[in-house]
Amino acid sequence: MSYSPLLQQLIDALRCLPGVGAKSAQRMAFYLLERDRKGAVHMADKLQEAMQRIGHCAICRNFSEEKICALCANKKRDSSQLCVVETPADVVALEQSVGYRGLYFVLMGHLSPLDGIGPAELGLNILAERFKQEDIKEVILATGTTVEGEATAHYITEMARGNGVSVSRIAYGVPLGGELDLIDSGTLSHAMNERKSV
């Protein structure tokens, strides 16, 4: 079956979403056309507006339509602590579950030279400026526990130490409610090596 040209274009456009193939895109397109044209127009408006207006915060690099995002502009946050994360989703996760009151820096990725991502692509020059200009006492590294995440953490550690900022890394080990025999050996060896006295 062939679609009308515009319908085909809509289906192709929807496929840019992650995990959406030809079949799902067709389902979405038909749903919007048959059931929810108003919602679709609203979505199109918001998409248009968001893509035009949302950029990166000049301080933390998180998504923001303001030059400086609300979190960075908040005077009640503790500006002596800076938590470095890989993605905006990490900021949301930390904000929702942890009583952290400091500021953030969002890398939008991790060091991965084989993909062409080096220090400059992660905005680490902006971070270096922050180390110099702001009165940051502690930088908390919350990058992933992958090889790339570790490389990124190490790189930032050296930058921070060069500027006299103390560095900490989030702990990793046994998850809450976890049973030891079901945990992979890598995590378990970390948990054992980094045990703490009680």
Place this chain on the structure above:
Amino acid sequence: MRVELQPAYIIHRRPYRNTSWLLEVLTREYGLIALVAKGARRPGNAWRFLLEPFNSLLISFSGRNELMTLTSVEPGEYRTQFVGDKIYAGMYMNELLLRLLHRNDPHEELFSTYMIALNELDSAADSIEPPLRRFELCLLREVGYGIQLDHALDANVTYFYDVEKGPIEVSGPTNQQPLIHGRCLLALAQNDFSNAELFVEMKYLLRHVLNHYLSGKPLKSRELFTGKKI
């Protein structure tokens, strides 16, 4: 083709579809191959923590096309836990492999050298230079661009190293680069990395030769070493 329990290292991985990885893997007998690890990015997948660069692995895979499917993974002989500069060194080796190797060409000696280099990096508190230089020499040799060290070399003579022709004796002032001391070339020929004074010169020579074969496109991982000044 079906291959069981092949010693291997992940060289690179990138996300594929929603839950899979696309892997570039260096294997002992099949060289650099591309594999898809289906479902390996799902939460709780047992392969998740194994499928990282620098882990020694035993992998099984099957398939008919250039892109084959990973069917099982087991931890191999060695466990490396890289920290600091050693991760950069590992990334550097992986970038060189991806840039210079062709897929599906077996390089057993290179595999062994890579494995030894990783273990040396992991264990030694020493300089990272000797394992990297040994690896570079072996890689160049395996891809057919080996450094030419079979000339009659004199330890006390200075040579200009021509990438095509090899070392050429220099007498008198010259602006040709790179200039290498005979004793440095001799040490490389004998695989002797005991004299730390020669490390800078060795690095300089190998970088010059590698750059030639990398067609002028710089290695991204070098930025990790040089960029520390920011």
